[in-house]
Amino acid sequence: MIAQMFRSLHPDFQHRWEIYESVLKESLTPETVWLDIGCGKNEMVAKMGKHAKSALGTDIVNDPDRTDAPFLLSDLHSIPLPSGYATLITLRMVVEHLPRGADDLLDICTLLAPGGKLIILTTNKLSPIVLLPSVLPYRVKSWVIQKLFGVREHDIFPTHHRFNTRRLMVRGLSGMTLLQLWHVEEVPLNKPFLALLFGMWFTFVEMPGLKSLRSNLLAVYQKSLRTM
Numbered sequence: 001m002i003a004q005m006f007r008s009l010h011p012d013f014q015h016r017w018e019i020y021e022s023v024l025k026e027s028l029t030p031e032t033v034w035l036d037i038g039c040g041k042n043e044m045v046a047k048m049g050k051h052a053k054s055a056l057g058t059d060i061v062n063d064p065d066r067t068d069a070p071f072l073l074s075d076l077h078s079i080p081l082p083s084g085y086a087t088l089i090t091l092r093m094v095v096e097h098l099p100r101g102a103d104d105l106l107d108i109c110t111l112l113a114p115g116g117k118l119i120i121l122t123t124n125k126l127s128p129i130v131l132l133p134s135v136l137p138y139r140v141k142s143w144v145i146q147k148l149f150g151v152r153e154h155d156i157f158p159t160h161h162r163f164n165t166r167r168l169m170v171r172g173l174s175g176m177t178l179l180q181l182w183h184v185e186e187v188p189l190n191k192p193f194l195a196l197l198f199g200m201w202f203t204f205v206e207m208p209g210l211k212s213l214r215s216n217l218l219a220v221y222q223k224s225l226r227t228m
Helices: 002-009 016-027 043-051 102-109 128-134 138-149 166-171 192-205
Strands: 033-037 054-059 071-073 086-092 112-123 176-184 216-223
Touching (some): 016 086, 016 216, 102 112, 166 216
Parallel strands (some): 033 054, 033 086
């Protein structure tokens, strides 16, 4: 209902998940070897894996509600797969938690084949929606996230925001070319009050010059055909 209202006000209104899934689906082909790092419940692999040659989710936590889609329990620095394994790597709400930012991403990119793509959906450090909670003590922020958004405690990790601005993403990663970058917004449609508040925020940042304040960044990179 609320989503329909905002779509009537903004014909191009799209939730971040809608945009992410659209970009992901465009990148999946019958030849794609897809690795979803930080997969959580592994819902994306379960939902979209049929469009790829193979799809594998990996996470440091074995979620009790995880789907039965292919899964590997591993820290991102010790994933037991060969270099150049994947033609597509996705990181959905993971990059903000990487303590070394670009350096951690470069380690991950060793698993990406030359010409392969990297899709990142993460928070925008410069958005007030992200910036204000970041100054709260971790326990307070964790409590707020759980109560407001219904996120489970074991799904909340410390954030570092080492690669979470447009400037840093445009600067990019060695051996990787930035193909596309969007500012996208979160609207928690399952909670009417929050949906209304975030929808009002979406309306505000639709004004000229303010889209850079949206709370999320979505980027697509491609690895050089030369090995790194």
